[in-house]
Amino acid sequence: MTTEPQAGNVWPIWEVFVRSSRGLSHVHAGSLHAPDAAMALRNARDLYTRRNEGVSIWVVPADAIASSDPDSKGSFFESPQGKDYRHATYYIKSEGVKHL
């Protein structure tokens, strides 16, 4: 609840993460406006768990999330391509090695 109300009567945006009843991790569900964290949780409950979707909710101020630059896709995400040796399937089991 440290987020200060913004000027101009515009509520800040919050990103919502919901853990479903049988899911292991919280999954990004969407975003919403709310004046503070307590109300963001309640709005998230009203908007994203109306059909029995969740058992736990996280809300995060959208501006607290640092995201990767879509324009640097090449240098950020394409470098692992072709590097077969980073996958276990690249390796052949040596003869006589136990417990593999």
Added chain:
Amino acid sequence: MSTTPETALPAEETAGHGDINVGVTGASGSGEATASATRITPGNALRPEDIALAVSRGSAKPSEDAAEFALRLGDDALILAQRLGHWISRAPELEEDVALGNIALDELGHARSFLSYAGGALGEDGTARSEDDLAYFRSEHEFRSAALFEQPNGDFAVTIARQFVVSYYQFELYRRLMSSTDSTLAGIAAKAVKEVDYHRDHSAQWVLRLALGTDESRQRMIHAFKVVWPFVDELFHDDELTGRLSEAGAAPQPSSLREDFDRLTGEVLAEAELEVPNVQPTPGGGRRGLHSEHLGYILAEMQVLAREHPGASW
């Protein structure tokens, strides 16, 4: 063991509810027990349809007193739902629009359950009445809602003040009604109390924010409680009906809820640095069919379509 194609049909198809098969009567093949990892189920809860079915089968039949009491609670919820529905597309923010809409739908669900049950008591012509008969084809003096529920929405603060009083009242009522000797009333209350608990939280959060927000929001919150508070007393009036129901263990005396209501609302008001308004209570009379000038207009809007086209479905 082999099965014929008819008997091999999944339970959902034979029950006719498709994916949403959660009826209490057919609970063996539905709900949490068969929930899969990939399918979201609506869960298992008492629905108005289940009550209507139990009433039509004769397995749930209210006493005359229980029916009259269900009518009061059903009318409270119905009229409030109609009032709250007016906020849809008009709330200060989209998110709040959805929040008020959700609360309205919760209240409408409670109304449907209570009215479905109340309809099980025979009408003047000796037949049972449906929730729609009761909602759309009764006139003003036949409604049993208290005056608070029909009060105009006012500004957002007035709506929040009304909701604050209603949800703290309904929570105390439903909490006690869960142990009613009337199992249908107890079942409806058990479902409703969880929803009303959230309504308390929603309205309390807003009372705090408006009262401790700007000078403008604080003045509006103070004004709102002055507008709403005269209608509080009526909620806690005992009468002959509640006396008989209380005697039978079917419902609490309204006056017995007052202490907890005062204490819990008082805690929130104190945190919001607000005083309990010192205002003259209205005489009430809604439980006897005496209403303020507002109810007629609500009913006109709510009932016009059903009365223009009786029996129509869409």
